[in-house]
Each structure stands twice: as C-alpha cells, then as structure tokens.
Amino acid sequence: MMGNHGRATVLWSMLLQVRSQCSTANAIARYARSGQLGHARKVFDETPLPLRTISSWNTMVAAYFEARQPHEALFLFQRMPHRNTVSWNGLISGHIKNGMLLEARKVFDAMPDRNVVSWTSMVRGYVRNSDVAEAERLFWQMPDKNVVSWTVMLGGLLQEARIEDARKLFDMMPEKDVVAVTNMIGGYCEEGRLDEARELFDQMPRRNVVTWTTMVSGYARNGRVDVARKLFEVMPERNEVSWTAMLMGYTHSGRMREASKLFDMMPVKLVVDCNEMIMGFGLAGEVDKARRVFEEMKDRDDGTWSALIKVYERKGYELEALGLFRRMQIEGVVLNFPSLISVLSVCASLASLDHGRQVHTQLVRSEFDQDLYVASVLITMYVKCGDLVRAKRVFNRFPLKDVVMWNSMITGYSQHGLGEEALNVFYNMGSSGVQPDDVTFIGVLSACSYSGKVKEGLELFESMKCKYQVEPRLEHYACLVDLLGRAGQVNDAMKLIQKMPMEPDAIVWGALLGACRTHMNLDLAEISVDKLAQLEPKNAGPLVLLSNMYASRGRWKDVEVLRKKMKSRSFMKLPGCSWIEVEKKVHMFTGGDSKGHPEQPIIMKMLEKLGGLLREAGYCPDGSFVLHDVDEEEKTHSLGYHSEKLAVAYGLLKVPEGMPIRVMKNLRVCGDCHSAIKLIAKVTGREIILRDANRFHHFKDGYCSCKDYW
DNA sequence: TCAACTCAGC
Numbered sequence: 001m002m003g004n005h006g007r008a009t010v011l012w013s014m015l016l017q018v019r020s021q022c023s024t025a026n027a028i029a030r031y032a033r034s035g036q037l038g039h040a041r042k043v044f045d046e047t048p049l050p051l052r053t054i055s056s057w058n059t060m061v062a063a064y065f066e067a068r069q070p071h072e073a074l075f076l077f078q079r080m081p082h083r084n085t086v087s088w089n090g091l092i093s094g095h096i097k098n099g100m101l102l103e104a105r106k107v108f109d110a111m112p113d114r115n116v117v118s119w120t121s122m123v124r125g126y127v128r129n130s131d132v133a134e135a136e137r138l139f140w141q142m143p144d145k146n147v148v149s150w151t152v153m154l155g156g157l158l159q160e161a162r163i164e165d166a167r168k169l170f171d172m173m174p175e176k177d178v179v180a181v182t183n184m185i186g187g188y189c190e191e192g193r194l195d196e197a198r199e200l201f202d203q204m205p206r207r208n209v210v211t212w213t214t215m216v217s218g219y220a221r222n223g224r225v226d227v228a229r230k231l232f233e234v235m236p237e238r239n240e241v242s243w244t245a246m247l248m249g250y251t252h253s254g255r256m257r258e259a260s261k262l263f264d265m266m267p268v269k270l271v272v273d274c275n276e277m278i279m280g281f282g283l284a285g286e287v288d289k290a291r292r293v294f295e296e297m298k299d300r301d302d303g304t305w306s307a308l309i310k311v312y313e314r315k316g317y318e319l320e321a322l323g324l325f326r327r328m329q330i331e332g333v334v335l336n337f338p339s340l341i342s343v344l345s346v347c348a349s350l351a352s353l354d355h356g357r358q359v360h361t362q363l364v365r366s367e368f369d370q371d372l373y374v375a376s377v378l379i380t381m382y383v384k385c386g387d388l389v390r391a392k393r394v395f396n397r398f399p400l401k402d403v404v405m406w407n408s409m410i411t412g413y414s415q416h417g418l419g420e421e422a423l424n425v426f427y428n429m430g431s432s433g434v435q436p437d438d439v440t441f442i443g444v445l446s447a448c449s450y451s452g453k454v455k456e457g458l459e460l461f462e463s464m465k466c467k468y469q470v471e472p473r474l475e476h477y478a479c480l481v482d483l484l485g486r487a488g489q490v491n492d493a494m495k496l497i498q499k500m501p502m503e504p505d506a507i508v509w510g511a512l513l514g515a516c517r518t519h520m521n522l523d524l525a526e527i528s529v530d531k532l533a534q535l536e537p538k539n540a541g542p543l544v545l546l547s548n549m550y551a552s553r554g555r556w557k558d559v560e561v562l563r564k565k566m567k568s569r570s571f572m573k574l575p576g577c578s579w580i581e582v583e584k585k586v587h588m589f590t591g592g593d594s595k596g597h598p599e600q601p602i603i604m605k606m607l608e609k610l611g612g613l614l615r616e617a618g619y620c621p622d623g624s625f626v627l628h629d630v631d632e633e634e635k636t637h638s639l640g641y642h643s644e645k646l647a648v649a650y651g652l653l654k655v656p657e658g659m660p661i662r663v664m665k666n667l668r669v670c671g672d673c674h675s676a677i678k679l680i681a682k683v684t685g686r687e688i689i690l691r692d693a694n695r696f697h698h699f700k701d702g703y704c705s706c707k708d709y710w
Numbered sequence: 711t712c713a714a715c716t717c718a719g720c
Contacts, residue, residue: 029711055711062711089712117713124713148714155714182716189717213717220718244718272719279720303720338720 017051025056032063054080058087065094089117096125116142120149127156147173151180158187178204182211189218209235213242220249225258240268247273251280256289271299275307282311306338313342313349319586321346322355335362344377348384351664351691354584356381357390372398376408383412386662386689386696403434410443416696417705419451438470445479449486450695450706457483478507485515494524506535510542517545525549540566578643578665582654589646599650606649607641613683614676644673648680648688660687668692678702 024047031040044052044060057080064073073094080087088111095104108114108122119142126135139145139153150173157166170176170184181204188197201207201215212235219228232238232246243266250259259280266273274297281290294300294308305328312321325343329335340359347356360378363369369378375394382391395401395409406429413422426444429436436444441464448457461480464470477500484493493512497504509531516525525546532542543562550558579588587597597603644665651661669677669692681688682702690697698705 025711053711058711084711086712091712093712115712120713122713146713151714151716155716177714179714179716183714184716186716208716210715210717215717217717239717241718246718248718270718275720276718306720336720 070098092121132156217245225249251276278307302336310342313346318350348381351385353385376404379408407439414447417450419447422447449483454487482511578647580647589643662689665692
C-alpha cells in the first residue's frame with residue numbers, strides 16, 4: 001500500500017519529468033526553427049532516452065530535412081523507438097522538400113495509418129513537381145478533405161493557368177477561407193481578368209493585408225496603376241509587399257515622378273525597392289538619378305549591381321558599365337548571371353575583345369559557359385568583336401544547338417559580309433532538324449544582301465512562307481528592298497514596297513534611299529526622303545544625303561533650299577565617334593582632333609605621316625564628303641580628322657605588329673575614310689577591322705571585305 | 711511536433 005507521502009512523490013516526479021520533457025522539446029524546436037541544427041542536436045543528444053518525447057524526435061527529423069540532409073534525417077527516423085502518424089507525415093513532407101517525390105510516394109504507400117495531412121502532403125508534392133494530373137487523381141481519392149486540401153488542389157490548377165477548372169473547384173469547396181479566396185483572386189489577376197477578381201474581393205466578408213495586396217498588385221501589373229493607387233490608399237493596413245507592389249506599378253509603366261514620390265514616402269525601403277528605382281530611372285533615361293540611388297544605398301545585393309550595369313549597357317554608357325563591373329569585383333561581390341550577361345553585351349557593343357575574353361574565362365570558371373543561352377551571347381560578343389574564329393569555336397562546342405545559337409552564328413557571318421558561310425550554316429541548321437524562325441531569315445536575307453546574292457535571296461524569301469511557315473515581317477521586306485536596291489534594281493525595290501502587305505516603315509524607306517544614293521536615282525530618293533520626313537521628322541540624315549546627291553549633280557539651288565529647311569527645324573544630331581581598345585583600355589575619339597587624349601601630339605604626327613604616304617600612293621580626298629557627311633559628322637572639320645581615322649592612327653601606334661587593328665564606329669563609315677583606310681592598310685601592311693553601325697569591314701592589302709558595297 | 715499560408719522580385 002502506498003501512503004499519501006509515496007503518492008505525492010510519484011506525482012511530483014511525474015510532473016518534473018513532464019516539465020523537463022517540455023523544456024527540452026521547446027529548446028530543440030527553438031534551435032531547429034532558427035536554423036541552429038548543431039545546438040538542437042546537442043540538446044537532443046544530452047537528453048536522457050526516457051525524456052526524449054516522440055515530438056522531439058519528429059522535430060529533429062524535420063530539422064535535418066529542412067537543412068537538406070535527408071540521409072541524416074532518415075537515419076534518425078530509423079532509430080526512433082516509437083513512431084506516430086505525424087512522424088510518417090514528416091517523412092513524406094521531408095522527402096518532398098528535398099525533391100524526392102518517388103521516395104515520398106513509397107512512404108505514403110507503406111505507412112500504417114494515413115490521415116488528411118498525409119494525403120494533402122502527397123497532393124502538394126505532385127503539384128510542386130508540376131504533375132497536376134497525378135495530384136488530381138490522388139485528390140479525388142481522398143477519404144476526407146479539409147480546407148487545406150482543397151486549397152492545395154486549387155493552387156495546382158491555378159499554377160497551370162486552368163482558370164475555369166479552378167473556378168469550378170472553388171465553387172465546390174464546402175468552406176472557403178481567406179487563403180482560398182485570395183488564391184482565386186490572384187489567379188484571375190494573373191490572367192488579367194480584373195473584374196472577376198474584384199467581384200470576389202468585394203464579396204469577401206473578411207480580408208487580410210495579403211488579399212488587399214493581391215488586388216492592388218493585380219491592377220498595378222495590368223496597367224491600371226491609378227485604380228491600384230486608389231485601393232492602396234484605402235487599405236486598412238499595409239506591409240512591405242504592398243508598398244513594393246505599388247512602387248512597381250509606377251516603375252514598370254515608366255511613371256517615375258510618381259514612383260519617386262512614393263519611394264520617398266515608404267516607411268521601410270527594401271533592397272528590391274531601390275533596385276526597382278535604379279531600373280526605372282535608368283530605362284526612362286534618367287541615368288544620373290539611377291546612379292544616385294545606387295550610391296546612396298547602404299546594403300546592395302547582386303541585383304543592385306546588375307541593375308545599374310544593365311542600365312549603363314542599355315543606355316550606351318559602356319565604359320561606365322565596365323567600370324562598375326570592375327568595382328563589383330574589387331569589392332568582392334560574387335558575380336551573378338545577369339551581370340555577366342549584361343557585361344558580355346557591353347563587351348559586344350564596345351567590341352572590347354580583351355574584356356570579353358576575361359568575362360568568358362570567368363564564365364568557364366563558374367560553369368555558366370555550359371548554358372546555351374550564355375553561349376549564344378558569347379558567340380554574339382565574339383562576332384561583334386570581329387573574332388569569328390572564337391565565335392565558331394564556342395558554336396562548335398555544342399553538339400545540340402537551339403535556334404538562337406544557330407541564329408547568332410548566321411547573323412555573325414552575315415554582318416561580316418561572309419554570305420557564303422552564313423548560307424552554309426543555314427543549310428547545316430536545316431539538316432540538324434532545327435526549324436528556322438523569323439530571326440534566321442533576317443540573317444540569311446541580309447547575308448544575301450551584303451554579298452550580292454540576289455537570286456538566292458529572292459528564293460529564300462519565297463521559301464519562308466511555303467516551306468518553313470514563317471510569315472514575312474516588315475524586317476524581311478526591308479532586307480529584300482535592301483537586296484534589290486544594292487544590286488541596282490532600285491525600281492524593282494520600289495515596286496516591292498508598293499506591293500507590301502503592311503505599311504512600310506523608316507527602315508524600309510531608308511534602305512531604298514541608300515540604294516538611290518549608291519545608284520544615283522534622284523527621283524526615288526526624293527520620294528523616300530519625303531516619306532522619311534513624315535516618319536522620322538527629327539532625323540536630319542535623309543536630308544543630308546539628298547543634299548549630297550544634289551551637290552554631286554551640281555544642283556546648288558536645291559542644296560540651298562534643303563539647307564534652309566534644315567536650319568529652320570531642330571534636328572537630332574548623333575555625334576560621330578570611334579574607339580579602339582589597347583591593353584584593356586578603351587580609347588574614344590570624336591571627330592575633329594584628338595584633343596583631350598593624353599597622347600594627342602604623337603597621334604597628330606602619325607596622321608601627318610599617313611597623309612604623306614597616302615599622297616604618294618595617289619590618294620585624293622573625296623570632296624563631296626567634306627561638304628556634308630552622310631551621317632552628319634562634324635562637317636566643319638576636314639576629312640583628315642574624322643574619328644575613325646584618329647582611332648586607326650592610334651591603333652597603328654599602339655597595336656603590336658602582326659595583330660589586326662580593331663576599330664569601332666557608332667555611325668556608318670564615311671566614304672572617304674573607307675578609301676583612305678584601304679590605302680592605309682596597303683601602305684602600312686596592316687590588317688584593319690572596322691565595325692561601323694551596320695557591319696564589319698576587313699581592310700587588307702588595299703581591299704575591303706565589303707567590296708565597296710555597304 | 712506533420713499539410714495549405716495566398717501578395718512584390720531578378
């Protein structure tokens with residue numbers, strides 16, 4: 001018989017045991033939640049066996065799954081003295097979290113008692129794995145469903161954009177909580193069906209912040225920023241996500257004044273908000289403001305860096321982009337995918353081969369170079385840097401190519417005037433079974449155009465629609481007009497324009513005008529210039545070109561009329577500039593002289609020396625380009641000082657003998673410079689590669705790869 | 711102690 005005293009002792013010791021069980025279980029859970037797996041395990045191991053509750057075991061197993069250590073989790077699970085349904089469910093969800101769906105299913109099939117959580121976890125697993133069909137099969141087999149199960153299934157249907165099926169399921173739900181309705185609203189917003197979303201929203205008896213934010217973001221993302229703002233103003237409560245959603249509504253629609261105001265009002269500015277402002281300002285052309293946001297930030301993430309680099313790249317601040325990329329490396333920021341891609345594009349537009357190769361090395365190191373997307377950007381970079389050998393090498397490394405990669409190579413050869421090679425790649429593409437798309441045809445048609453293959457070009461154009469089911473777009477017609485025009489069939493080109501199924505744009509008329517200039521067709525030139533004046537009233541180029549044509553025919557009165565017309569209106573003038581890379585440094589030259597360049601004296605000396613050599617070789621400057629350059633480049637200066645000549649002179653001074661001199665120009669190369677550089681290549685015995693706004697010119701031994709046809 | 715947890719993002 002146990003006395004009162006004995007009974008109290010037993011009770012007391014039981015109470016103590018429960019208390020210490022609770023406190024150790026709590027400690028384990030606390031450590032596990034905060035990701036301190038080591039501490040959790042220490043408390044677990046130091047707890048004597050009888051004090052380890054089943055929930056401590058479950059928590060430990062879950063913690064290992066959470067920490068991506070499924071094998072350790074499984075090992076612990078197998079050592080458990082007792083298991084309950086929660087333990088088995090934890091095994092299912094743990095496997096699913098670690099992407100082990102098949103193992104989860106095996107556990108599910110083998111476990112003793114399945115409850116609604118077991119079933120729902122499995123359904124969720126299939127939804128996550130994008131196997132919504134299997135999720136549905138399981139869902140309809142469930143013996144019991146609760147609101148969570150229904151919501152998981154609803155999420156699966158919405159994930160597949162099966163909005164009508166989702167709505168049917170939604171209507172069948174015996175009970176709908178805030179989460180379920182918000183899910184449905186989000187689905188409608190995703191599809192742009194704002195009225196249906198709003199109807200559900202208005203009918204809700206209770207809403208939370210997330211529901212409001214879903215609706216605000218739905219309006220914001222679908223171009224109804226003002227409605228979004230009205231809702232935002234009346235929200236009973238806002239969180240960081242609400243502010244970010246509203247801000248993005250403004251930045252993505254380019255409404256930077258409002259974005260800026262909202263940004264200043266934000267109680268908490270997250271890194272994403274600053275990144276949004278950088279992109280928003282930058283893409284709206286306010287690069288200085290974008291930079292200021294960047295500099296004022298305390299904590300930057302890799303998205304911050306890639307945002308500003310991208311802004312610089314898109315807005316033509318190539319040197320700044322490279323500088324920022326360098327700073328990023330100096331500050332030890334881990335290079336990320338978007339930055340590398342942006343910088344490769346910068347290297348491409350700057351034709352900075354040294355930097356491009358450096359980035360390529362980094363890509364290899366980080367194994368990003370195995371990616372098809374990256375490889376295509378790399379090919380384009382090498383092509384734009386004028387290094388077709390390296391472009392081809394990257395191209396050849398991929399046995400399985402996608403259409404983008406084929407297009408990069410075709411366009412590359414085409415831009416270098418290698419029509420034959422471009423067409424060969426196109427035929428290989430056909431045999432490899434990859435279907436050409438609209439971009440492919442822009443490549444092959446311009447290849448035909450640059451290399452004077454009129455017959456092939458016309459045939460390819462015909463085959464586009466009948467053989468490859470690619471509908472010709474405006475760009476393809478522009479290529480064809482260019483093809484006919486360059487080959488001297490200017491009237492046929494005009495006939496084609498009249499027959500086009502769509503309204504011709506400035507590129508089409510520009511192509512015709514170029515052909516008119518080459519083949520001196522004044523009548524059609526005047527028509528083209530009229531059309532271009534309507535389409536691009538700010539562009540002085542066509543008028544300058546026409547004026548040059550009048551001048552060369554001695555029609556000085558017409559020249560005068562045009563000149564007056566140009567003075568009376570304001571035109572955008574794109575200043576001509578050329579650049580060259582020497583020892584990883586990009587040297588920019590604008591027209592005129594090399595003032596501002598530290599090595600100006602030796603550059604001018606080189607130009608004088610070249611002048612002498614050229615005169616000896618029988619060069620005489622072409623006066624028509626002095627009067628008005630085609631591209632409106634600094635006409636007050638004499639031909640000797642065009643930017644491309646300055647860059648070539650600098651290249652002759654700095655690029656080692658035997659290496660090609662690679663010069664870039666932002667406009668089309670001027671005709672006089674073209675003849676001069678041909679001769680420079682001859683008298684100096686150097687190879688000069690000039691990339692202008694349209695294409696590449698390889699100068700060697702007095703000849704150019706474009707065969708004076710550009 | 712197990713399932714859903716919906717909204718912003720590159």
